[in-house]
Amino acid sequence: MTMDTIIKEQTIFDHIGNKIKTEDREIDIIARLAEPLIVVLGNVLSDEECDELIKLSKDRMQRSKLGVTREVNEIRTSDSMFFQENESEFITIIEKRISSIMNIPIEHGDGLQILRYTPGQQYKSHFDYFSSTSSAAKNNRISTLIMYLNDVEQGGETFFPKLNFSVSPKKGMGVYFEYFYNDPSLNELTLHGGAPVIAGEKWIATQWMRRQKLRTPY
Numbered sequence: 001m002t003m004d005t006i007i008k009e010q011t012i013f014d015h016i017g018n019k020i021k022t023e024d025r026e027i028d029i030i031a032r033l034a035e036p037l038i039v040v041l042g043n044v045l046s047d048e049e050c051d052e053l054i055k056l057s058k059d060r061m062q063r064s065k066l067g068v069t070r071e072v073n074e075i076r077t078s079d080s081m082f083f084q085e086n087e088s089e090f091i092t093i094i095e096k097r098i099s100s101i102m103n104i105p106i107e108h109g110d111g112l113q114i115l116r117y118t119p120g121q122q123y124k125s126h127f128d129y130f131s132s133t134s135s136a137a138k139n140n141r142i143s144t145l146i147m148y149l150n151d152v153e154q155g156g157e158t159f160f161p162k163l164n165f166s167v168s169p170k171k172g173m174g175v176y177f178e179y180f181y182n183d184p185s186l187n188e189l190t191l192h193g194g195a196p197v198i199a200g201e202k203w204i205a206t207q208w209m210r211r212q213k214l215r216t217p218y
């Protein structure tokens, strides 16, 4: 091996080619950035599934609270709610699909979160993993899948400021990224946020995965 040999770090996401075949759906791999791995996905959810997720969460939305202290904070101005794990057959179907895409058992997941942004609302740049000083870092997050539940008239991109990269929301599509690298500088490149919505509403579902299980299997 020469000094300038570049060895890519192992990734959690192991899908090759342009499709992910899950038990009940074929997901399209539309674009990927290699390191840190960011994958843009199409056909993650059907229009009907997007509508159903919005409908089920609509009456349960609360002003978003952040992190372990659950404080209302200006960093994230959206409204949000969590589904209980295995809350319904419908949620279980979605969770199984997410687990296949993310290549992690669903027991490692925080409950599926729904976020709603109205014009002016945003989620400023942040990391999805907890800082090493936080007690939650003992079983830290390692990967994220964001799914877009509607088309946003204007604004609301998911942006990665250190990579000069952004993804525009499109109903049924998603963006996956992971931050389980040995090299901390790679994890730090996954800094990201939700740009302010300019017109219309933005609805997303986010799944975060942890290094270890958080719950017992169904």
Ligand SMILES: O=C(O)CCC(=O)C(=O)O
Pocket: 115, 123, 128, 144, 146, 156, 157, 158, 159, 192, 193, 194, 195, 204, 206
């Ligand atoms: O709204 C977005 O596009 C980003 C959401 C996000 O960063 C998260 O849910 O962790």
Ligand SMILES: [Fe+2]
Pocket: 126, 127, 128, 192
């Ligand atoms: Fe995030």
